[in-house]
Amino acid sequence: MAPKTSLAATRARLLEPFGSWELDIELDTLWPQCKPVSVIAGEKSLAVYKDTYFVKILDTSAESDVYLPLSIRLRSLYHEMHMASTAGNGCAVQPIGRVFDKNAICGYIQPLGSPFAEVDTSSSKPERIAILTELVSRLHTQGIIHSDIKPDNLVFTGTPPCLKLCNFASAALENTNTPHSNSALQYISPFRASRATGTPMSTVSTIIVDFADVLFKLPAGFIPSISPKILRDIHASATWHDYERNHITEEDCYNRIGDEFKIAPSEIRAAFDQVRNSLEANYDLIKAIRKLKEELYGTLRVYAMSNVPIPDWKILRTSQSDVDWSIFDRVFTSGDAGARKPDLAFYEYVITETGIDPLATVFVDNWQDNLESWTPPKPLGFKEWYSKPRITSRTC
Structure with a gap:
C-alpha cells in the first residue's frame, strides 16, 4: 500500500499563499469566464472554465438553517482534497488550482477530462465493468473506500486515457474513523445565489x-x-x-x-x-x-x-x-x-x-x-x- 499523505500536510499545502499553485484565481475573476454545467440545489455548483478546467465552488453565502455551518463545509472541502491526494494521480483527478473569495478558499480547479458515460460508447458492458473494477482495485490499494462511484464522478484523463474519480466527498480511509458524508460538502451556484438575493455572496470572514x-x-x-x-x-x-x-x-x-x-x-x-x-x-x-x-x-x-x-x-x-x-x-x-x-x-x-x-x-x-x-x-x-x-x- 502506498504511503498516505497526512491531513496536516494537505492542509499546509491548501493554505499556501495565493499564487503558489499552478492555477489560483479569485472567484470574481473566474466566474464570468465559466460555463455552468450542473446545479443541484443546496448541494453543489459545477462549471467549466476556459473549456479546459472543471471547477467546484463552495457556497460561502448560505446562512440559512438549510445549509451546514461554514466550518463544517470547509472541513469537508479539505477532506475531499485530502482523499484525492491520498488516492494519488493514478486514481484521482488532482486539483491544480484554488478558487478564492475575498482571500478565503471557496473551491478548487481540476483538469476537465472526458466523462466516463460519453467516452468510447462502442465498448461492451463487460469491458466497461473491467475498467471500473480496475479503478476500484487501485483505490483499495491506496486504502481508499468510496460510496459514490457513479458515471457522473468518473472521467478519463491523461495519455493514454485512464479512468479516474473526480469527486471524493464521500471517500474515507480503510480501518479508520475518517468522517465522510455523501452530502456534507454543500455547493450552490454563485449565479443562482446572486440572482436569488440580488446581493453578492457573503459570509462572516x-x-x-x-x-x-x-x-x-x-x-x-x-x-x-x-x-x-x-x-x-x-x-x-x-x-x-x-x-x-x-x-x-x-x-x-x-x-x-x-x-x-x-x-x-x-x-x-x-x-x-x-x-x-x-x-x-x-x-x-x-x-x-x-x-x-x-x-x-x-x-x-x-x-x-x-x-x-x-x-x-x-x-x-x-x-x-x-x-x-x-x-x-x-x-x-x-x-x-x-x-x-x-x-x-x-x-x-x-x-x-x-x-x-x-x-x-x-x-x-x-x-x-x-x-x-x-x-x-x-x-x-x-x-x-x-x-x-x-x-x-x-x-x-
Whole structure:
C-alpha cells in the first residue's frame, strides 16, 4: 500500500499563499469566464472554465438553517482534497488550482477530462465493468473506500486515457474513523445565489474586536485611586480624545486634564498606571479565537481595533506579554490611525488597510455608542456584537 499523505500536510499545502499553485484565481475573476454545467440545489455548483478546467465552488453565502455551518463545509472541502491526494494521480483527478473569495478558499480547479458515460460508447458492458473494477482495485490499494462511484464522478484523463474519480466527498480511509458524508460538502451556484438575493455572496470572514471589556477587563472589586465617575469623564473629554488620536502628547494630555478637573497631573498619571497594571486578559476569548481560526483552517481573519493612545498601546503590549498576540492578523489603534471610534475615518482606515468586506465582518465592542448610537458602521454594513461592560471605566 502506498504511503498516505497526512491531513496536516494537505492542509499546509491548501493554505499556501495565493499564487503558489499552478492555477489560483479569485472567484470574481473566474466566474464570468465559466460555463455552468450542473446545479443541484443546496448541494453543489459545477462549471467549466476556459473549456479546459472543471471547477467546484463552495457556497460561502448560505446562512440559512438549510445549509451546514461554514466550518463544517470547509472541513469537508479539505477532506475531499485530502482523499484525492491520498488516492494519488493514478486514481484521482488532482486539483491544480484554488478558487478564492475575498482571500478565503471557496473551491478548487481540476483538469476537465472526458466523462466516463460519453467516452468510447462502442465498448461492451463487460469491458466497461473491467475498467471500473480496475479503478476500484487501485483505490483499495491506496486504502481508499468510496460510496459514490457513479458515471457522473468518473472521467478519463491523461495519455493514454485512464479512468479516474473526480469527486471524493464521500471517500474515507480503510480501518479508520475518517468522517465522510455523501452530502456534507454543500455547493450552490454563485449565479443562482446572486440572482436569488440580488446581493453578492457573503459570509462572516472577519472578526474585529475591541480591547476594553472585550480582550481585557479589570478584576471584580477593583477600586481606582480616582473615582470611576471622574475616570469616565476624563475618557469622555475632548482632551483625552485628542490624545487617543495622537493629536497631542502624553504630557500635554495629563497637564490639560489636570487643569480641567483640578487634579494634579501626577495623580492622573498614577491612576491610569494603576488601571493598566490591573488589567486581566480574557484568556477564554483568546483561546476561543485561536480555536476558531484553527477550525476554519486559517480562512478567518481577526483584527483588534481600539481607541488607545500610542504610549498606552506600547505599555499594554509589553505588560501583557503572556497574551498570544499572534491570533490577530493586525492590531489597529486610534493613535496610529489618527482617528477614534466612532469616527468614520477610523473604520475607513481599517477597511482600506485590510481590504475586508464589511458585510462579512463581525464587529465586537464594549460601547453601545460604537454599535448603535452612531451612524458610521450602519452604511458600512458591519454585523454588530455588543459586549456589555462589567467595569465602570473604559480602559483602552
